[in-house]
Amino acid sequence: MSRSVRDKLEANLARIGDGAPVFTKLLLDTARAEADAADRRREAGLQLSAIDGTIVSVKDLLDVKGVTTWAGSSVLKGATAAAQDAPSVARLRRAGAVIIGKTNMTEFAFSGIGLNTTFGTPGSAVDKARIPGGSSSGAAVSVAEGSSELTVGTDTGGSCRIPAAFNGITGMKPTHKTVPDEGCFPLAPSLDSIGPLAKDVAGCARLLSVLADRPFDLAEGLSPARIRLGVARGGFLAEAAPSVAKAYEAAIERVTRLGIAVEPVDLDGLWQEMLAICPVPLVTVEAAAVHRDLLESKAETYDRRVAARIAIGVPCKATDYIIAMERRRALIGRLAAQLDGLDGFLAPTVPIEAPTIAAMEADDEAFFAANRLILRNPAFGNLFDLCSISLPMPLGDKLSGGLMLSAVAGRDQQLLNIAKLIEPAAAG
Structure with a gap:
């Protein structure tokens, strides 16, 4: 009972x-x-x-x-x-x-x-x-x-x-x-x-x-033979820990054994163009606008590392931001065209193992280096307005990583259905 x-x-x-x-x-x-x-x-x-x-x-x-x-x-x-x-x-x-x-x-x-x-x-x-x-x-x-x-x-x-x-x-x-x-x-x-x-x-x-407030019901009997997924490597595996790279390749092999067609997809060129659309990262520009008044009145109460990242966006000119958003829209369209014919693509959610808390607390340089790597792969999905999901992908030694499946905007239902299908392959 x-x-x-x-x-x-x-x-x-x-x-x-x-x-x-x-x-x-x-x-x-x-x-x-x-x-x-x-x-x-x-x-x-x-x-x-x-x-x-x-x-x-x-x-x-x-x-x-x-x-x-x-x-x-x-x-x-x-x-x-x-x-x-x-x-x-x-x-x-x-x-x-x-x-x-x-x-x-x-x-x-x-x-x-x-x-x-x-x-x-x-x-x-x-x-x-x-x-x-x-x-x-x-x-x-x-x-x-x-x-x-x-x-x-x-x-x-x-x-x-x-x-x-x-x-x-x-x-x-x-x-x-x-x-x-x-x-x-x-x-x-x-x-x-x-x-x-x-x-x-x-x-x-x-x-x-x-x-x-709308249903996302998982489909039954989805045929793997009707699914085509891209496999991202290149920049998504740059500086990757050996355990992550090994687990990722093994997961791809298991996805293939399900009967799903996979093929390499090169996203590095568009990714570099997206990173260059603005003199500073878009997230810092928008965060600086959100926090302008609070930073002026309560700067000393912020976590210094958070305040430092927000401050990067302060000097950005309105014209640079507007142009950046126009370029972003164009790049989103170009990625959708490149992914046409694919139901989504795979990448590691994060390229490294989780660092220790002590190491991150102790050293600013180590913190910002790890933060850059940890955010790199998933941030692709936000800048290109994808729907994206991370599935558990064991790394060995009881550590966990993620197998990330992403698709163009609006395909959340299909993403969930495919994710359900490949969930066992991600976990091994």
């Missing part, structure tokens, strides 16, 4: 204590009320959605009514509580989710490492001495450790997919604006996407259906 939702919730709460540093805030009263309501519906034979009674957490970028949105930063700590739920959070409530709490993250979502100087850094669920990945650090750890069954993250340069890879779970960046971003503290509005993290593809599909 299955446990009640309330029993399941109480067991999770007993295990995680005050929740720190995975959570910035546990929503004890409302979660218990939601669990009791879910149990009453079960007794009455009612179900609001496929996630009714599921324990879900949300990244602390999203507004939850009556709770301060800290965005992982002491800059906002103590600010006025949110007056209403973000649309994505409201959809979770209508679907009958039990929202256990708000998860920790990189300050203002601006790093792929996952360190947090205000709320502490949660160690990876795979190895507590290693970084969780960012910026949705607590989100991924909460699912990997089982305190949440599903979790909502955001992805501006890989922030759902990176921590998913390092924690051995699945994380998805949907096509931009698939999930409404109102009530979510922005990093770079043209690149931000709200997305799901779960143990598997099916969990991501269930959660995305609620967040997007």
Whole structure:
């Protein structure tokens, strides 16, 4: 006999204590009320959605009514509580989710490492001495450790997919604006996407259906023989750890054995053109605009590494940004044309193993070098507005990486279907 939702919730709460540093805030009263309501519906034979009674957490970028949105930063700590739920959070409530709490993250979502100087850094669920990945650090750890069954993250340069890879779970960046971003503290509005993290593809599909308010039902009996995938190497494998390169090639071989056609795809030229569209990275320009007033009044309270990256975008001229966005649109179209005839392409989610927390805390040079590598592959998907998902890809020695499947904008349903098909091949 299955446990009640309330029993399941109480067991999770007993295990995680005050929740720190995975959570910035546990929503004890409302979660218990939601669990009791879910149990009453079960007794009455009612179900609001496929996630009714599921324990879900949300990244602390999203507004939850009556709770301060800290965005992982002491800059906002103590600010006025949110007056209403973000649309994505409201959809979770209508679907009958039990929202256990708000998860920790990189300050203002601006790093792929996952360190947090205000709320502490949660160690990876795979190895507590290693970084969780960012910026949705607590989100991924909460699912990997089982305190949440599903979790909502955001992805501006890989922030759902990176921590998913390092924690051995699945994380998805949907096509931009698939999930409404109102009530979510922005990093770079043209690149931000709200997305799901779960143990598997099916969990991501269930959660995305609620967040997007439209069904993403996984297909049955999908024929591998009808699928063609590109295989990215080149720059996506530059500076790769041997364990990642080996696991990636082995995963490709297993995908081929499923009967899926694979072929090399060279994306390096377009990638270099995209990186050259603006004198500084687009994410820094948009972040500088978002943070202009806060940086003027509270610069000393920022994490110095986050402030340093935001500052890169400050000198950018409006004309440079406008031209860059025009060039970006053209490059997105050119990539779509190059990928015509393919159902998507594969790449490693991250090219290196998760570094240790101690190493990242101790040395700025090491931090920024690792951050560049960790963000490089998944950020391709944000700049080119792809939909993209990271599947768990074991690296040996109990470490985890990710096999990333990406497709052109709007093909989220097809992406999920193919991801479900190749999920066993990624895991070995």
